[in-house]
Amino acid sequence: MKAFLKIILLFLFAAAFFYMDQIFIQRDIFRVEKVWIFGELNLTSREVKKQMGTAIGEYIWDIDTKAIEEILKEDIRIESVKVKKILPDEIRVEIKEKDPSYYAQYKDRVYTVDENGNIFAYLEETPIRDLPLLLVKKEDQIPELLKILKKIKGKKIEKLISQIYIYNKWCINFVLFDGTIVKTDNDVEERKYDVAERLYSELKLNQNELEYMDIRFSDYIVK
Structure with missing residues (x-):
């Protein structure tokens, strides 16, 4: 009998506690x-x-x-x-x-692009920064251009790039802020960009006017 009363009391106590808890919450x-x-x-x-x-x-x-x-x-x-x-x-x-890593001009609009090449906003939706502009006719051109940009990531020449675009199936151009065009492609090794950077710096130091540098071949072509 005592055990039964204890069970009843425990049940009543638990029910009261639950009821008060529900009222509280x-x-x-x-x-x-x-x-x-x-x-x-x-x-x-x-x-x-x-x-x-x-x-x-x-x-x-x-x-x-x-x-x-x-x-x-x-x-x-x-x-x-x-x-x-x-x-x-x-x-x-x-x-x-997301922080923009690049801009892309596509179909008369400028978009912000992340480091993986994904378009994620219009230009006006993010703070304006000094970033390379990818000129593309199709979205699937973005990965091709990023292959070039990743090879020069962290190099001085990266900060000099104004825009980059696919000129034809044999050539990708990136344009520096002074108008110099660097002709390249995805077969150009990373080390060649270091040489091109030094060559460009030396020529500019001597106040030479440059139209383009072609680094696709074993010999660098400069005009």
Whole structure:
């Protein structure tokens, strides 16, 4: 009999605790009142909140932070996102947007391109930077141009490039800021760009006017 009474008392205590707990967590103080957006954003806070869906007024316990992260990650402009609940009534969204590595002019528009060659925004949607411009007639030309740019990554000549484009199936041109054209292709080895860089520096130091440098062959052709 005593054992039975203990079970009844435990049941009643658990039911009361559960009932009080439900009353507590359903109080209005746990309804979301603020959504904070953090990060160096070109996206507007309104745009981010729209992608997230409704959160204001919902109980904070019902917010699925992982689902929101997955939704926001579908935006190609976003590199990473973290959503946190801040009790009792706030949501914190931390966003890192992609940094542009290049620009691409395609179909009369200029786009920003990430380091993997993916177009992810219009030029006006990101801060203007001093980056090479890829002139392309088709999107599948971008990877071909990136093969060249990756060979000169970190070299001084990289900072001198104004634009790069496929001239024909045998030649890729990149144009320096002073108008000098460097003729190359994807078979040119990386070491040849070091030689071309030194040669260009020496010629400019001696105030020589350059029209182009052709580095596709064993001998460098300079005009």
